[in-house]
Amino acid sequence: MAAVRRGLAEQGPPRRPDGAPAFATVTLPDRDCDQVRDLLVHEAVGTVVEIGLAYAGSALAIGEALVRSGAPNPRHVVIDPFQYTAYDGVGWELLCSAGLDGIAELVTEPSQRFLARLADAGFAADAAFVDGSHHFHNVFVDLHFLGEIVRPGGVVLLDDVCWPSVGAAVAYFETHLGWRPIPGAVAGGTSDPASGRPRTGAYRLPDPRPTPDFRDFRPFC
Template sequence: MFDDQGREPGTDDRRARVGAVRRRLVREGPPRTRGGAADFETISVPEHTCDRLRDLLIAEGAQTVVEIGLAYAGSALAIGEALVTVAPPRPRHIIVDPYQERDWSLAGWDLLRSAGLDSIATLLSAPSSIALPRLLAEGLVADAAFVDGSHRFHEVFVDLYFLRKIVRPGGLIVLDDVRSPSVRTALCYYERNLGWTVIADAFPREPEAPTAAVGDPRAEPAPRCAAVRLPDPSFEPPFEEFRTF
């Protein structure tokens, strides 16, 4: 991440550059979309939610973050802003999105590049069910993860299975769209059986968007995202103690 004169900028300069790209994305939208007038607004995590995600990661002192799903990079830019704010010696942002090129024409990745975050980010184009086991085998240890990939129950469950082995004990996992029954049910297993703890008030309660694919927009406001704390130390429960979810 260098300026026009080839000099490495300081933390404030890096944060300002990322912040400028984030604001431009909110104001103007991405450089290209999959089609449909409201695709960006429907797919992307809202700016205020991304701000909360950024602040959580800064408070966590996160140095290595895994993200499932890139799309238009709203959350990825917030994660990048957190990493350049923490400013560890070797920040890492590993992003898993097999559809970034095919479906989003690299719109999200190009936004990360324009923010200078490609120097700390790695894009893996394999499905998460393949990429995460590889990262585990390579010995990756992350401080936190953000999950916003497939919302099918079995795929969310598998993402969380591998992330609990990649994210350090006591680390943080944030899930988007926990109002979706499939996502919420997958998380419930880990809460009831593996000691994951939802951090109360990490994200505000808000009405569900009328355009949401699932749920009743007339329902009571609920957080869009959930932040959960992994147990420290981690443990494997006896199979006899299985708790239904």
């Protein structure tokens, strides 16, 4: 699987469907993938939810972490409604070629709908990686349900926290629900050229989950 990820980083995807988003634009840079992998290995994760597959750069890193962690029944739930419409299945094919289809499952419906059903079913994960829709309302809904799905004390990582829409969404959970950046988790990663802010964010969920009073609402942007 490391060889497949290395080949993807060095040569790009095996094919680039007409009209698909550019590989360099949507794919998490390789050094950031390394950081995601290393953090998840350190956390000894067994179950990870990922939103956004695209060309599978981050998914391959997460799969590598799950294998390295040595969990008895590793599970990787990958949600991407555009995998076959925009990406022609390239990302899933790369995961399968790396031998990760035994632990990964692909869901091709919007995350905002599927995550609600996972939460209702009592599904629990150790960590999540979010790189799906960048509309504020969609990111907010994703994070709301992941706050129920990811176990207390678990980890949520996000790509493109330098985007105002993504950064604003996560700011609510920092301000009102006690999510805290993990010191040093993404140090040395890719930064946004315009703002200089880190591209990737990593957050620790509180344990236990808080229940804030709506009367204590504070501005969060």
